[in-house]
Amino acid sequence: MTPEFDAIDRIMRRGRAIMLAGLLAVAGIYVVALRYTPPEAHQGLAFKIIYVHAPAAWAMEMAFVLVGVVGALYFWLRDPRLDVFGEASATVGMVFGTVLLTTGPIWGRTIWGAWWAWDPRLTFTLLLYLLFAGYFALRSALRDPVERARFGAVIGIMGTVLVPFIHLTVYLFNSQHPLPVLGRPPCPPDKPGCEPSLPWVLLKPLLLSFGAFTMLYVGFVMTRYGIGLRDAATEARDAE
Amino acid sequence: MTSIQAPIVDARGLERRFGHVVALRSVDLTVRSGEVVLLAGPNGAGKSTLLRCIAGLTRPTRGTVRIQDQQLRLDPAARSAVGFLSHQNLLYDDLTARENLRFAARLHGLDAVERRVMDALDAAGLTQRADTRVGVLSHGMRQRLSIARATLHAPAVLLLDEPFTGLDAMSAELLRTGIADDVQRGRAVMCVTHQPAEIWQLATRVVVLDRGVVKADMPRPPALEDFLARFRQLLAA
Amino acid sequence: MTVGRAALAIAAKDLRIEWRHRTAFATSVVFAVLVLMVFVFARDQGSVSLTTLAPTVLWVMLALATVVTLNRAFLLERENAALDGILLAPVSATALFWGKWLANIALVMVVEAVAIPLWVMFFNVEPSVRLAGIGAVAVLAAIGFTAPGTLFSAMAVRTRFAELLLPVLLLPFVIPPLFFASQATVRILGDAPAGDIWGWLRLLALYDIAFLALATMLFPMVMDQ
Numbered sequence: 001m002t003p004e005f006d007a008i009d010r011i012m013r014r015g016r017a018i019m020l021a022g023l024l025a026v027a028g029i030y031v032v033a034l035r036y037t038p039p040e041a042h043q044g045l046a047f048k049i050i051y052v053h054a055p056a057a058w059a060m061e062m063a064f065v066l067v068g069v070v071g072a073l074y075f076w077l078r079d080p081r082l083d084v085f086g087e088a089s090a091t092v093g094m095v096f097g098t099v100l101l102t103t104g105p106i107w108g109r110t111i112w113g114a115w116w117a118w119d120p121r122l123t124f125t126l127l128l129y130l131l132f133a134g135y136f137a138l139r140s141a142l143r144d145p146v147e148r149a150r151f152g153a154v155i156g157i158m159g160t161v162l163v164p165f166i167h168l169t170v171y172l173f174n175s176q177h178p179l180p181v182l183g184r185p186p187c188p189p190d191k192p193g194c195e196p197s198l199p200w201v202l203l204k205p206l207l208l209s210f211g212a213f214t215m216l217y218v219g220f221v222m223t224r225y226g227i228g229l230r231d232a233a234t235e236a237r238d239a240e
Numbered sequence: 241m242t243s244i245q246a247p248i249v250d251a252r253g254l255e256r257r258f259g260h261v262v263a264l265r266s267v268d269l270t271v272r273s274g275e276v277v278l279l280a281g282p283n284g285a286g287k288s289t290l291l292r293c294i295a296g297l298t299r300p301t302r303g304t305v306r307i308q309d310q311q312l313r314l315d316p317a318a319r320s321a322v323g324f325l326s327h328q329n330l331l332y333d334d335l336t337a338r339e340n341l342r343f344a345a346r347l348h349g350l351d352a353v354e355r356r357v358m359d360a361l362d363a364a365g366l367t368q369r370a371d372t373r374v375g376v377l378s379h380g381m382r383q384r385l386s387i388a389r390a391t392l393h394a395p396a397v398l399l400l401d402e403p404f405t406g407l408d409a410m411s412a413e414l415l416r417t418g419i420a421d422d423v424q425r426g427r428a429v430m431c432v433t434h435q436p437a438e439i440w441q442l443a444t445r446v447v448v449l450d451r452g453v454v455k456a457d458m459p460r461p462p463a464l465e466d467f468l469a470r471f472r473q474l475l476a477a
Numbered sequence: 478m479t480v481g482r483a484a485l486a487i488a489a490k491d492l493r494i495e496w497r498h499r500t501a502f503a504t505s506v507v508f509a510v511l512v513l514m515v516f517v518f519a520r521d522q523g524s525v526s527l528t529t530l531a532p533t534v535l536w537v538m539l540a541l542a543t544v545v546t547l548n549r550a551f552l553l554e555r556e557n558a559a560l561d562g563i564l565l566a567p568v569s570a571t572a573l574f575w576g577k578w579l580a581n582i583a584l585v586m587v588v589e590a591v592a593i594p595l596w597v598m599f600f601n602v603e604p605s606v607r608l609a610g611i612g613a614v615a616v617l618a619a620i621g622f623t624a625p626g627t628l629f630s631a632m633a634v635r636t637r638f639a640e641l642l643l644p645v646l647l648l649p650f651v652i653p654p655l656f657f658a659s660q661a662t663v664r665i666l667g668d669a670p671a672g673d674i675w676g677w678l679r680l681l682a683l684y685d686i687a688f689l690a691l692a693t694m695l696f697p698m699v700m701d702q
Contacts, residue, residue, distance in 0.1 A: 141636035239260035330562035347566035
């Protein structure tokens with residue numbers, strides 16, 4: 001084993017450890033959420049899905065934004081590792097996107113009575129998901145890794161600029177997604193229609209699960225990044 | 241002519257990778273005015289990649305190329321110093337011979353476009369077919385038109401990638417006359433070919449490339465047979 | 478060689494080639510009419526009237542016909558490696574992008590000029606000054622479709638699946654301008670107040686400017702082989 005492969009192995013080992021810790025944390029949060037917290041006032045049991053849904057949304061957006069950021073950096077630094085990271089982040093973004101697009105309709109069916117209500121946030125997720133499906137389709141059709149890196153970076157940057165326009169589009173199109181449960185103003189006691197901010201007992205596991213999903217993102221990306229580096233290094237060795 | 245001339249082509253430490261395949265590794269090459277350099281080497285030696293790097297079509301992974309002291313990749317205006325004859329003819333089949341040359345002339349920002357185009361068609365023996373679509377011209381005619389296209393803007397260096405492939409005797413002779421003429425005017429020529437006999441008498445220098453490395457760089461030996469024996473030795477080593 | 482002159486030379490060359498056999502133009506128009514037919518026959522005649530369907534069909538037709546037209550631009554450069562001929566000339570990649578984009582937008586506008594009257598006829602849209610408004614929206618939308626489209630077609634053409642990849646890459650970028658344009662169309666046809674229509678046109682124009690600028694910036698990276 002060369003020092004290069006050793007370094008890659010270290011990255012992957014650390015990635016797997018963080019990933020495992022993240023998974024354990026999510027499992028722990030669910031034990032707490034299902035066993036020890038009361039059902040939410042309006043939504044009942046269906047509310048529990050928020051502990052994966054909301055943090056997965058956060059992780060997916062972070063993943064895709066980072067693809068655009070490393071894309072811009074690539075044109076500056078031309079370091080092939082940036083593309084390996086971009087691909088890893090996009091892959092992990094797709095995984096979290098899949099979580100969003102499955103948990104969203106399950107929750108929607110219970111609360112709205114429809115699997116898909118063209119709610120802006122879910123539609124936004126679907127469009128981003130399709131955009132990155134195109135990113136992977138293009139990559140798989142290109143043989144030269146340098147060209148793959150350049151084109152991947154171009155799509156990453158284009159996608160990042162498209163994001164605000166998709167946001168605008170889906171919001172102007174339709175809006176019935178519940179307001180974000182964080183940072184809602186407290187209700188005055190004389191207004192019956194007002195939805196209160198989330199009680200601390202429900203909020204605490206949610207905040208913890210944002211942390212757990214961030215860990216999952218880091219763990220997944222490190223592992224996937226390591227795999228990408230190893231593939232590139234193996235190919236380079238075989239080409240010698 | 242002075243004894244020390246500024247090089248027309250000056251390539252330093254050229255390296256080009258396609259993914260993990262290394263096409264060129266650390267190639268240094270200078271070509272001066274009046275030289276005709278024959279680039280020889282087995283398939284996949286990096287000959288075409290070297291020409292494309294010099295022409296500015298391919299970005300070197302490392303190293304620099306200067307043409308008359310200008311870097312083409314930084315200064316597009318300097319690209320007119322290069323004429324490139326690829327093994328593809330770079331022509332539009334749906335345009336006529338005249339339209340193809342006219343378009344090339346416009347891109348190069350030439351003046352007196354119509355006269356230049358007419359002269360070039362004449363030199364290529366295509367005046368009669370000037371308004372025929374390229375798609376229906378014979379292979380030899382297309383090749384001659386392609387040569388006319390590559391030299392229309394009077395480049396300082398002419399890069400030829402397998403120019404004799406599929407060329408009939410008349411067109412090959414025309415190409416040789418053109419090269420001799422270019423050299424007279426102080427241009428430089430670099431030629432990649434599998435048929436060294438076609439250009440042997442005109443060549444002044446031979447460069448052997450193998451697996452992306454310059455194996456030999458020498459004045460042209462008088463006899464082709466001597467060179468071929470040396471060539472086989474070099475590749476076996 | 479100025480960027481403008483080089484771009485015009487490239488666009489003129491593209492349009493001359495297109496004029497010679499008119500394949501892209503004819504195919505796109507036939508395709509547009511077929512899309513129109515598909516909608517008419519797939520609709521529930523009992524509940525969806527042609528009038529209700531008209532704006533939807535217009536924008537699906539124009540968006541898809543545009544995507545079909547765009548592949549042409551760089552496919553014709555692939556023949557005989559003609560693109561190398563342009564890259565060898567003292568012409569910047571920016572000029573190449575603008576030349577290709579100008580040829581694309583000209584072709585798309587010609588297709589629109591034929592397809593919109595056909596739509597008026599098939600959907601019994603009342604001819605009036607409102608059609609001028611729809612024409613203006615169509616031009617703005619065409620800019621929004623072709624700016625990213627020209628960039629992506631240059632990338633897609635580097636693969637063996639250009640015809641399949643381009644729509645997959647481009648359609649996410651078609652959705653915002655398509656939505657803005659169809660909202661504007663509905664309001665124009667419904668005689669909505671001018672301010673309401675302007676709002677949508679401004680969004681469309683903003684999208685056009687943003688992506689024309691971005692595609693111009695990124696195109697040299699795509700060409701940098």
